Amino acid sequence: MPDGGRGSWMVPGWLRWAGLLALAVAGVLWALDGEDAAGPMELSERTDLIAMVCAVLGGVAVLATLWRRPEEAEAEAVARLAREVKAIGEPQWTSSLGGDLKAIDVTFAFRPYAGARAAALPASPAGRLEQVVEDYRGLRPRRMVITGAPGAGKTVLARKFVMELNRVRAESEPVPVLVALADWDAGEPFRDWLTRHLQRDYGLPPASARRVVAARMVLPVLDGLDEMDATGTAPDGSRAARALTALGDFQDGTDPAPLVLTCRSSEYDALEAAGSHILDAARLEIAPVTPERARDFLALRGARRPDRWQPLLDDLRDRPSGVLAGALSTPWRLTLAAVAYERDGDPAELLAATSEGEVADRLLARFIWASTVNVPKGVSHYAPERVHRTLRSLALGLGSGHGAETDLVPLDLGRLVPRWGVGAVVVGALTGAALLHVLVLLRWNELVGPARLVTCLGLLIAIVMGLTVGSLPATYFRPPGVPRLGSALWSIGMRRYVRKMPRSWSGAYLLVLLVFLLGAILARSPNALGLMLALCAGAILIVLAFPIAAVAELDRTTAGPVGGLRAFLWLGAYFAGGAALTLVGYAKSQDPLMLTCLGMLLSVGALMEAPCLAYLLYLFLNVRRVPLRLARFLDWSVSAGLMRTSGVAYQFRHREFQEWLVRNPAP
Structure with a gap:
């Protein structure tokens, strides 16, 4: 197979072009002066035949553009994956914070395993969201498990880790990729599952996805180990336990392969007690948000109506161990409270709640209504009940x-x-x-x-x-x-296609289509309808081939x-x-x-x-x-x-x- 990602064809390019041109010329000559089993063909029959050939070749061109894509070299595939992770991660980061670019700077601490070997920790861990990459790079081997309470910010921390590591990584380092674990069963080999997600979530062609996984150029950041099983499932024999066994066997040569995993603390504690946790990994425990940090965050988000927020802020200061402080001790709940009462309503009504669950229910009951009200002007609106x-x-x-x-x-x-x-x-x-x-x-x-x-x-x-x-x-x-129509991606895809069109198979098919159309015009058939259909079919297929070819130059994501x-x-x-x-x-x-x-x-x-x-x-x-x-x-x-x-x-x-x-x- 030739190197450079040009495909597996061994025939020289000039010979393929010569064969296509010869086929086109022979087809036109036969259509203009050919015979079938019944004798000489009428001009109208020739024109109809040309129309059919145009349709078939046009369809082949469209399908070839969709299905055939040159294989990429390893470096090109890795660079493509890094670009996709960056392009996808930035809007996901914004949406995960409720449209605000500033995240709560959660803190964490490395927690030793109860009685098993773990990764060597960095000499002076920072234990902060902004420096999670530095802490990770200090681990030996580079295996990390992120744990915390529900809503503690595990996914936000994982997204931050992926974005920051992708920004500073060297070309020889693997690309961090965030993937949800919910749909994996250990019956499917981990590398096959990871390859499938690189294709689905990040738009990599199958050959490129297989290549980067085989080269160990992917750092899997696996989100939601606790979401693999129903509540109350025993650790023994659970999907999560089987997944941890498979991940324990995931290696790079003779060393454990790097990976990052997120899980709720209670579920991982149960797995650890049953002996199902990953060896040679460092466990990172996210600390609850302190009442002081919660007050600072809500005061910043509630700056439009400070008088309304003051009773709640006072309660967080005066009762640091109260119901409200406990309910708002996670980044998710704090963001939820900010959205629910940022523009309307009285946040002081949360003071009447008698349990943390009641606080959550009150916030969620306002979430849809508040989000509907906060939609920017110019964007379509839906009634909250319908939403x-x-x-x-x-x-x-x-x-x-x-x-x-x-x-x-x-x-x-x-x-x-x-x-x-x-x-x-x-x-x-x-x-x-x-x-x-x-x-x-x-x-x-x-x-x-x-x-x-x-x-x-x-x-x-x-x-x-x-x-x-x-x-x-x-x-x-x-x-x-x-x-979508009007997107700048159309012009990007078209420019990329035009640059490579002279050496692509779709360009050759379009040339053959044009030759057949020229033959149909030269035939001067008395059947005006047949000639019109041939020209219309060819013109429509040519017009459609260009936008479809432009789309094929873009990744699905x-x-x-x-x-x-x-x-x-x-x-x-x-x-x-x-x-x-x-x-x-x-x-x-x-x-x-x-x-x-x-x-x-x-x-x-x-x-x-x-x-x-x-x-x-x-x-x-x-x-x-x-x-x-x-x-x-x-x-x-x-x-x-x-x-x-x-x-x-x-x-x-x-x-x-x-x-x-x-x-x-x-x-």
Whole structure:
């Protein structure tokens, strides 16, 4: 295989170009003066044949642009991953802080294991959020477990660690990558699971993801060990225990491989008591926020209405061991209080709470309403009752209890639809396509030569696809993410594609398409409709090929969690437009080959669009609970601070908020 990430082709580039040009010239000459099994071809038949070839080559160009991407060298793949981590981490950091760039400077201390060997600690640990990278680099080996109470800021600390280490890391150091542990089962090899998330969350091509993992150039920062099992699950035999066993075997040569892990203190204590913790790691315990730090933070966030906040600030000063101080001892609760009462309401009503849980419930009860009010001007608004109903429906879809999932991927909502429903739609489309081909073969007996061969091939494709529907996973096809209209990403992708187009296969396909169009014009067919359809089909495919090629130059994550859904909708529009064009052509010319083209479009389109069809079925079946424009609502929820993004997934702002929605059906 040639080096440099240029692919595995051993044929010289000039020879490939020569072969394509020869094929194009031969095809045009045969179309202008060719014969089939029945004798000389009419000019109208030649024009129709050219139109079909244009459509096939254009479709191949589109699919090649989507599926074929040159393999990257290791250094290029690592640099790409570092860029994606930076691009994704910055907005996630802002959303995790409720739109404020200043985080509470939490403190922590390294806590020794009860009776097992641990990593060697730095000589003088700083124990502060701003210096967590320096403390980590002082560990030998570099394995760290971040523990703390619920809402203590474990994920915020992990995000800060990833951003800071990625900013100062040397080229020879691995790239820190934050990944949620909730969907991993130790039955899947850890490296395979990590590779899958690099593809899904960070948009790396499969070959690049495998390459950086194999080269040990990824530092996994694994968030949420405590979220792998339901509450009360015994440590022995739990998913978390199996995960820790697998992570203990994760090594770099003969040394333990670096990693970072987050977990609630109580769960990790239970795992440690059962002997399931990771050896040769340092345990970091996040300290509660002191009443003094809480007062400073709330005074800063409540500067718009200082008189309203003063009774609460006085209580934190006078009762440092009281209910309110205990409830507001975590960064999450402090941020929640700031959002809930920053612009409206009386924070002094929290003084009447008799328990920390009651304080949390009062804050969460105001969270949606306050976030809706705080949405910037110019952004769409939703009624708080509707927001509550929709978010609760989505929370229920992720499951209930401590073992519920946290990642909400819009396209994966289709898994909540019965598989037989999606299968019935896809198999119905494939059956319709097969019947079209059978109709052409039975009704037009005079169809001979290449035309009959093409129809038989279409029938075979429909049958094979129908037989494989049940064995295909729900998300087997993952197109690149499509940015929203007006995004600057379009011009970036187009510039990158134009620079590489002369040496790319998609550029060669476009050249072949242009040659065939030139042949269709030179044919001067008396069949004006056939010539018009050939020109229209070729022009549409050429116009579509450029934006799709530009999208292929962008990673899925740059387009956000909705980018993949937009890609399916664009592909659906492409197939629908092609179907409409073939129907018009058949209505005017009664050419049976038009029905063959329609059948092929149905076959390929139905199978490729299966994930999107499942998503649309989910919206249709839940139209009373979720808006039809769900992606727009989710983006609004991120801007409102109710949700956040993680790679190509949405997440609720905090696990406590997600669980509260499940428990509270009414606003």
